[in-house]
Amino acid sequence: MNSTKTAGMKAFRADILHLLGDPGATLDHETSEQIEYIEDGLLVIKAGLVTELGAAKTLLKTLPADCEVIEYPNQLIIPGMIDTHVHYPQSDMIASYGEQLLTWLETYTFPTESQFSDPAHAKDVAGFFLDELLRNGTTTALVFGTVHPESVDAFFEEAQQRNLRMIAGKVLMDRNCPDYLQDTPESAYADSKALIEKWHGKDRLLYAVTPRFAPTSTNEQLAKAGQLLEEFPDVYLHTHVAENKDEVAWVRELFPESRSYLDVYHEYKLLRSRSVLAHCIHLDDEDKQCMVETGAAAAFCPTSNLFMGSGLFDYVGMNQHGVRVGLGTDVGGGNSFSLLETGSEAYKVTQMLGKKLSAFQQLYLATLSGAKALYLDGKIGNFEVGKEADFAVLNFAGTPLIKRRAKHCNDLHEKLFSLMMLGDDRAISATYVLGEIAHCKSSYGGN
Ligand code: GUN
Ligand code: ZN
Numbered sequence: 001m002n003s004t005k006t007a008g009m010k011a012f013r014a015d016i017l018h019l020l021g022d023p024g025a026t027l028d029h030e031t032s033e034q035i036e037y038i039e040d041g042l043l044v045i046k047a048g049l050v051t052e053l054g055a056a057k058t059l060l061k062t063l064p065a066d067c068e069v070i071e072y073p074n075q076l077i078i079p080g081m082i083d084t085h086v087h088y089p090q091s092d093m094i095a096s097y098g099e100q101l102l103t104w105l106e107t108y109t110f111p112t113e114s115q116f117s118d119p120a121h122a123k124d125v126a127g128f129f130l131d132e133l134l135r136n137g138t139t140t141a142l143v144f145g146t147v148h149p150e151s152v153d154a155f156f157e158e159a160q161q162r163n164l165r166m167i168a169g170k171v172l173m174d175r176n177c178p179d180y181l182q183d184t185p186e187s188a189y190a191d192s193k194a195l196i197e198k199w200h201g202k203d204r205l206l207y208a209v210t211p212r213f214a215p216t217s218t219n220e221q222l223a224k225a226g227q228l229l230e231e232f233p234d235v236y237l238h239t240h241v242a243e244n245k246d247e248v249a250w251v252r253e254l255f256p257e258s259r260s261y262l263d264v265y266h267e268y269k270l271l272r273s274r275s276v277l278a279h280c281i282h283l284d285d286e287d288k289q290c291m292v293e294t295g296a297a298a299a300f301c302p303t304s305n306l307f308m309g310s311g312l313f314d315y316v317g318m319n320q321h322g323v324r325v326g327l328g329t330d331v332g333g334g335n336s337f338s339l340l341e342t343g344s345e346a347y348k349v350t351q352m353l354g355k356k357l358s359a360f361q362q363l364y365l366a367t368l369s370g371a372k373a374l375y376l377d378g379k380i381g382n383f384e385v386g387k388e389a390d391f392a393v394l395n396f397a398g399t400p401l402i403k404r405r406a407k408h409c410n411d412l413h414e415k416l417f418s419l420m421m422l423g424d425d426r427a428i429s430a431t432y433v434l435g436e437i438a439h440c441k442s443s444y445g446g447n
Contacts, residue, residue: 009046014074016077049389085330088129116151160203326365327369
């Protein structure tokens with residue numbers, strides 16, 4: 001690049017769509033203040049941050065003559081998508097046959113995770129995983145490691161190299177799992193503390209204290225997790241809750257004194273802002289109220305919930321209750337890395353409950369709502385001026401079928417909905433991180 005060019009400034013010309021808030025049930029973007037759609041728009045970026053957004057015809061005239069303009073005619077720029085619950089070590093066991101949660105963990109998950117004591121293996125899988133996220137237009141994720149601290153070092157090293165905003169943590173697990181995967185309350189505390197001090201707040205990386213779920217942690221270990229949160233108030237808490245009926249029954253046996261599964265975490269002071277709980281399917285109204293009052297967020301993982309036969313998450317109900325909700329792929333419990341496909345499954349789950357989920361709501365879940373669930377909406381989730389310029393370019397000709405269907409669409413909602421229901425990584429023509437290209441689809445079918 002020419003060094004005399006206006007320092008670090010560049011602009012992207014395409015149709016641009018982002019959310020300023022919860023769009024509600026509307027299908028008409030023109031009457032919604034929460035949906036901003038700019039046909040032939042321009043996104044201007046300097047030093048990796050958004051500096052301006054508007055109509056290309058107006059803004060182009062104001063740019064310095066040497067500003068680079070990158071064009072994606074008839075394609076759609078959206079904010080980088082946010083996966084609020086995923087397991088990078090499970091990349092190699094995605095799509096494992098036939099089991100529900102507890103047997104699935106024993107049969108497939110624990111043996112796969114045992115390999116992450118080897119840093120070379122962890123590095124290889126972490127690199128693959130992050131590239132797969134980028135191929136799918138995902139630029140931020142909240143990620144489980146394994147019990148091995150090496151798994152988290154490898155993950156953060158790979159994320160740092162790619163300049164990504166990522167949150168991850170070492171699994172805490174001191175009972176009800178194979179010996180080769182067990183830590184202790186003391187080692188879990190010491191290893192997590194060392195990882196927090198090494199990684200939390202470094203570049204774009206953030207740490208999550210990560211007890212796997214209540215059945216695999218003793219009371220002593222849950223207390224240690226609470227101690228870490230007290231000592232490091234701005235780290236995350238990441239775990240699972242109320243995913244599967246047998247799991248819920250098991251927790252009732254293990255913690256007979258607790259009112260509910262969620263209450264186990266509440267008793268150990270693990271629920272607060274920046275706590276993210278995957279699944280939240282089998283919660284009662286008191287639990288939902290507790291989520292709202294503590295500021296904890298739910299990760300809605302519909303591909304996983306269907307794949308594992310876990311149950312149906314009521315997004316519309318949870319949202320009405322005021323619970324923060326993000327979208328999660330839960331790979332390898334989920335069978336896709338794509339948040340487009342995950343949004344499509346969210347639509348179907350919502351249909352099973354007799355409710356609707358518009359394409360704008362799906363996009364909100366995959367972007368700004370995820371950012372709010374992670375308390376990162378001051379930095380990512382949409383294109384407000386000053387935010388980090390992570391984004392994806394959606395191609396309405398990404399597959400022959402999407403292209404054909406788009407020709408029969410009458411408005412933006414119909415076009416976006418059909419793309420979201422039919423799309424996956426083939427519909428992502430490029431992904432940018434801090435305004436720099438991070439993934440480019442090698443061949444796609446024009447417009
Ligand atoms: N509950 C405890 N561990 C896991 C896991 O690895 N995946 C899912 N989906 N649920 C869990
Ligand atoms: Zn999970």
